Amino acid sequence: xxxxxxxxxxxxxxxxxxxxxxxxxxxxxxxxxxxxxxxxxxxxxxxxxxxxxxxxxxxxxxxxxxxxxxxxxxxxxxxxxxxxxxxxxxxxxxxxxxxxxxxxxxxxxxxxxxxxxxxxxxxxxxxxxxxxxxxxxxxxxxxxxxxxxxxxxxxxxxxxxxxxxxxxxxxxxxxxxxxxxxxxxxxxxxxxxxxxxxxxxxxxxxxxxxxxxxxxxxxxxxxxxxxxxxxxxxxxxxxxxxxxxxxxxxxxxxxxxxxxxxxxxxxxxxxxxxxxxxxxxxxxxxxxxxxxxxxxxxxxxxxxxxxxxxxxxxxxxxxxxxxxxxxxxxxxxxxxxxxxxxxxxxxxxxxxxxxxxxxxxxxxxxxxxxxxxxxxxxxxxxxxxxxxxxxxxxxxxxxxxxxxxxxxxxxxxxxxxxxxxxxxxxxxxxxxxxxxxxxxxxxxxxxxxxxxxxxxxxxxxxxxxxxxxxxxxxxxxxxxxxxxxxxxxxxxxxxxxxxxxxxxxxxx
Amino acid sequence: xxxxxxxxxxxxxxxxxxxxxxxxxxxxxxxxxxxxxxxxxxxxxxxxxxxxxxxxxxxxxxxxxxxxxxxxxxxxxxxxxxxxxxxxxxxxxxxxxxxxxxxxxxxxxxxxxxxxxxxxxxxxxxxxxxxxxxxxxxxxxxxxxxxxxxxxxxxxxxxxxxxxxxxxxxxxxxxxxxxxxxxxxxxxxxxxxxxxxxxxxxxxxxxxxxxxxxxxxxxxxxxxxxxxxxxxxxxxxxxxxxxxxxxxxxxxxxxxxxxxxxxxxxxxxxxxxxxxxxxxxxxxxxxxxxxxxxxxxxxxxxxxxxxxxxxxxxxxxxxxxxxxx
Numbered sequence: 001x002x003x004x005x006x007x008x009x010x011x012x013x014x015x016x017x018x019x020x021x022x023x024x025x026x027x028x029x030x031x032x033x034x035x036x037x038x039x040x041x042x043x044x045x046x047x048x049x050x051x052x053x054x055x056x057x058x059x060x061x062x063x064x065x066x067x068x069x070x071x072x073x074x075x076x077x078x079x080x081x082x083x084x085x086x087x088x089x090x091x092x093x094x095x096x097x098x099x100x101x102x103x104x105x106x107x108x109x110x111x112x113x114x115x116x117x118x119x120x121x122x123x124x125x126x127x128x129x130x131x132x133x134x135x136x137x138x139x140x141x142x143x144x145x146x147x148x149x150x151x152x153x154x155x156x157x158x159x160x161x162x163x164x165x166x167x168x169x170x171x172x173x174x175x176x177x178x179x180x181x182x183x184x185x186x187x188x189x190x191x192x193x194x195x196x197x198x199x200x201x202x203x204x205x206x207x208x209x210x211x212x213x214x215x216x217x218x219x220x221x222x223x224x225x226x227x228x229x230x231x232x233x234x235x236x237x238x239x240x241x242x243x244x245x246x247x248x249x250x251x252x253x254x255x256x257x258x259x260x261x262x263x264x265x266x267x268x269x270x271x272x273x274x275x276x277x278x279x280x281x282x283x284x285x286x287x288x289x290x291x292x293x294x295x296x297x298x299x300x301x302x303x304x305x306x307x308x309x310x311x312x313x314x315x316x317x318x319x320x321x322x323x324x325x326x327x328x329x330x331x332x333x334x335x336x337x338x339x340x341x342x343x344x345x346x347x348x349x350x351x352x353x354x355x356x357x358x359x360x361x362x363x364x365x366x367x368x369x370x371x372x373x374x375x376x377x378x379x380x381x382x383x384x385x386x387x388x389x390x391x392x393x394x395x396x397x398x399x400x401x402x403x404x405x406x407x408x409x410x411x412x413x414x415x416x417x418x419x420x421x422x423x424x425x426x427x428x429x430x431x432x433x434x435x436x437x438x439x440x441x442x443x444x445x446x447x448x449x450x451x452x453x454x455x456x457x458x459x460x461x462x463x464x465x466x467x468x469x470x471x472x473x474x475x476x477x478x479x480x481x482x483x484x485x486x487x488x489x490x491x492x493x494x495x496x497x498x499x500x501x502x503x504x505x506x507x508x
Numbered sequence: 509x510x511x512x513x514x515x516x517x518x519x520x521x522x523x524x525x526x527x528x529x530x531x532x533x534x535x536x537x538x539x540x541x542x543x544x545x546x547x548x549x550x551x552x553x554x555x556x557x558x559x560x561x562x563x564x565x566x567x568x569x570x571x572x573x574x575x576x577x578x579x580x581x582x583x584x585x586x587x588x589x590x591x592x593x594x595x596x597x598x599x600x601x602x603x604x605x606x607x608x609x610x611x612x613x614x615x616x617x618x619x620x621x622x623x624x625x626x627x628x629x630x631x632x633x634x635x636x637x638x639x640x641x642x643x644x645x646x647x648x649x650x651x652x653x654x655x656x657x658x659x660x661x662x663x664x665x666x667x668x669x670x671x672x673x674x675x676x677x678x679x680x681x682x683x684x685x686x687x688x689x690x691x692x693x694x695x696x697x698x699x700x701x702x703x704x705x706x707x708x709x710x711x712x713x714x715x716x717x718x719x720x721x722x723x724x725x726x727x728x729x730x731x732x733x734x735x736x737x738x739x740x741x742x743x744x745x746x747x748x749x750x751x752x753x754x755x756x757x758x759x760x761x762x763x764x765x766x767x768x769x770x771x772x773x774x775x776x777x778x779x780x781x782x783x784x785x786x787x788x789x790x791x792x793x794x795x796x797x798x799x800x801x802x803x804x805x806x807x808x809x810x811x812x813x814x815x816x817x818x819x820x821x822x823x824x825x826x827x828x829x830x831x832x833x
Contacts, residue, residue, distance in 0.1 A: 045547075046547050046574065049547050050556070050571075050572065053556060053560065139699075140699065140702055140703035140704075141703060142703070143700065143703065143705040144700075144705070184667070184832060186666060186667070186690050186691075186692055187690050188667075188830065189610070189667035189668070189830055189831055189832040190831075191832070196613075198577075198578045198581060198582060198585070198615070199577070199578070199582070201577075201578045201832065202577045202578055269695065269696060269699055319699070323699065323702065323724075324718055324719065325695045325696075325698055325699050325702075326695050327695070329546055332546065332549065332693075332695065333546075333547050336547060336549065336552060336553060339550075339553050339714075339795070340553050340556060340557070340791070341791075342790070342791050342794035342795075345718070348718075348721075348722055409575065409576060409577060410573065410574070410575055411575075411577070411582075450692065454689060454691075457661075457687060457689055458661060458689065458705060458706070460659075460687075
């Protein structure tokens with residue numbers, strides 16, 4: 001069967017009235033929970049999970065998947081307009097998105113990221129359609145040694161994502177890793193820093209930490225210095241969404257780079273959109289000829305992560321559908337929706353259930369188009385959100401953060417974590433310590449530990465395993481090159497600065 | 509007219525209130541079943557199927573709530589301390605008995621703090637290995653493990669997981685040690701097994717059946733006395749010379765201690781009816797398991813099971829010296 005007949009099967013499934021309807025419901029809800037900070041995709045899918053019991057498996061999956069990638073469109077809204085990430089994958093979009101809003105270009109940022117989301121999503125779907133089985137087999141050759149090397153590369157590459165002091169950024173990465181150490185050691189079961197609390201024997205909730213550090217801290221910080229005029233400046237007319245020619249020119253390559261990086265991280269179980277968006281931001285800043293523009297409203301800094309986010313959301317279906325192995329809790333839920341109907345996904349899903357497999361994938365196209373159609377007119381409405389007085393907007397944001405965080409584990413303990421990180425994040429912000437590197441450390445640290453120790457266990461303690469395995473060795477050499485280059489360019493910058501100072505001294 | 513409706517409504521409400529303690533009227537409101545694991549997992553799937561069928565019999569909605577964390581102990585603790593009125597239930601698996609030893613401190617007692625309702629199902633496990641492992645039968649696996657010892661990498665889905673327990677029992681039966689490689693959940697463990705990064709694993713058929721049928725992993729033996737309909741070619745462990753190597757992931761329904769006896773009996777009766785529901789039977793079969801026989805869906809049978817399983821696992825876990833707190 002060739003790709004076109006598969007597509008035909010897919011469209012004939014996806015275009016039935018019921019499936020279209022649930023696809024719309026899914027993407028609309030996904031976009032909505034993406035916009036609302038705190039309520040993430042996992043809580044939304046968990047809440048809607050019981051409904052899937054009464055639906056056809058294909059329909060159920062189309063809806064759940066719609067929620068999943070719909071958040072990729074909604075999540076950036078709050079990041080860009082309020083400096084509060086809608087979902088964790090959009091945290092990095094705050095860095096350049098919010099400065100754009102402050103410059104009155106929030107509408108442009110929202111419009112351009114809609115484009116980025118669509119391009120990222122489309123590239124993700126194309127890869128999913130053409131290469132799913134090949135990639136799935138390839139992803140299996142990634143063992144713990146490879147994962148560790150990748151994480152190391154990521155940490156080295158991304159440690160400089162924030163503005164300002166590099167030492168402070170590094171310190172926050174380390175602090176993030178330390179927070180990541182809380183919880184049971186997965187190898188021995190020994191609880192670490194749990195203070196005897198059963199709630200702390202699992203990891204700190206990522207959502208609670210992120211919503212505290214970014215959401216609550218932002219609310220506290222803004223409450224003190226409300227300037228209504230600040231917001232009024234944002235132009236909400238359609239013409240204000242029009243990017244300049246320069247912005248369009250700058251957006252192409254970041255979008256493509258972001259999409260490819262996202263597609264790559266999406267296929268690796270355990271990483272997914274958040275890691276992908278952080279990495280692509282770091283990559284853009286590295287390859288840019290003017291890295292100093294980042295953090296001050298550089299369009300590259302929002303295009304790349306948003307494309308990566310959406311692309312990763314699509315390709316993360318590859319291991320789930322073609323191996324039957326979920327790469328994230330959200331994917332586990334989607335598998336659950338199939339299992340409840342007696343379908344266990346695996347390599348044979350594509351041949352045994354072609355209408356399900358291709359129907360789902362074709363619904364991605366439909367969903368992405370619906371999302372673009374929904375999003376462009378909505379931009380005007382989102383931007384008007386900013387005209388809501390803060391004394392109404394912020395209590396609502398806090399409420400949503402609480403509801404969202406609570407609903408993930410129905411745990412009131414997580415709300416204390418939000419409160420703690422809210423105040424902690426506010427303190428850090430006052431002292432000019434950046435939050436993004438902490439989040440990065442918190443996400444990557446535990447992954448690195450897990451994979452490092454497993455790689456050591458499998459190699460029976462032989463460090464050479466990282467260099468003996470070809471993929472890992474390649475990644476390690478790139479990391480080393482990056483480090484050497486970083487040190488060299490720092491030294492050169494200092495020498496040039498010294499020379500300039502000397503010249504000034506001699507001429508002056 | 510308006511007054512009459514109000515009076516009627518009030519009357520009905522009063523009538524319900526006065527009866528609420530008796531089993532005749534139970535249940536008068538939706539029932540919540542807490543699953544101490546995240547949505548979408550095997551235990552969650554089992555629960556949702558049973559909840560649906562029980563709801564039909566009880567004439568009330570049975571809502572599933574996922575309270576994950578700390579190896580299922582957080583959800584169990586919540587139910588142990590819930591109002592004992594039959595409206596908050598727990599569906600937990602073998603972890604109910606093993607956490608009694610794995611956790612040195614728990615805010616509840618698995619035997620004393622619950623009213624046991626009944627067994628739901630016993631999911632068999634199957635010993636599986638990477639596709640290119642130099643062994644094809646259980647006997648060859650045993651020889652392989654005996655020869656290579658700690659060079660054999662045994663994957664599990666984390667401390668206290670079904671795959672962890674099965675591995676402990678296996679090593680106990682063979683009196684040999686393998687290197688245990690823990691993962692965060694069955695998914696990543698199975699990925700590495702398929703990728704050939706690890707050698708062996710033993711997990712519930714709910715997780716492995718499809719991969720076995722696809723040939724992406726090898727199956728050596730099931731851990732129940734008789735072969736399974738879903739995997740007819742896989743011999744039992746006893747057939748391959750591993751006598752007494754039997755382990756199932758059993759699931760049970762619990763209510764908080766102090767729940768009125770007639771309410772517990774009503775729930776148990778409803779569970780029995782649910783376990784005969786054709787949809788439940790069919791979907792359980794898809795998952796590679798079957799509902800517990802009627803005689804086991806009773807308070808006494810579950811209580812005995814919890815007791816015997818605590819006794820079975822305590823020495824094994826203590827000998828391995830692994831604890832979760």
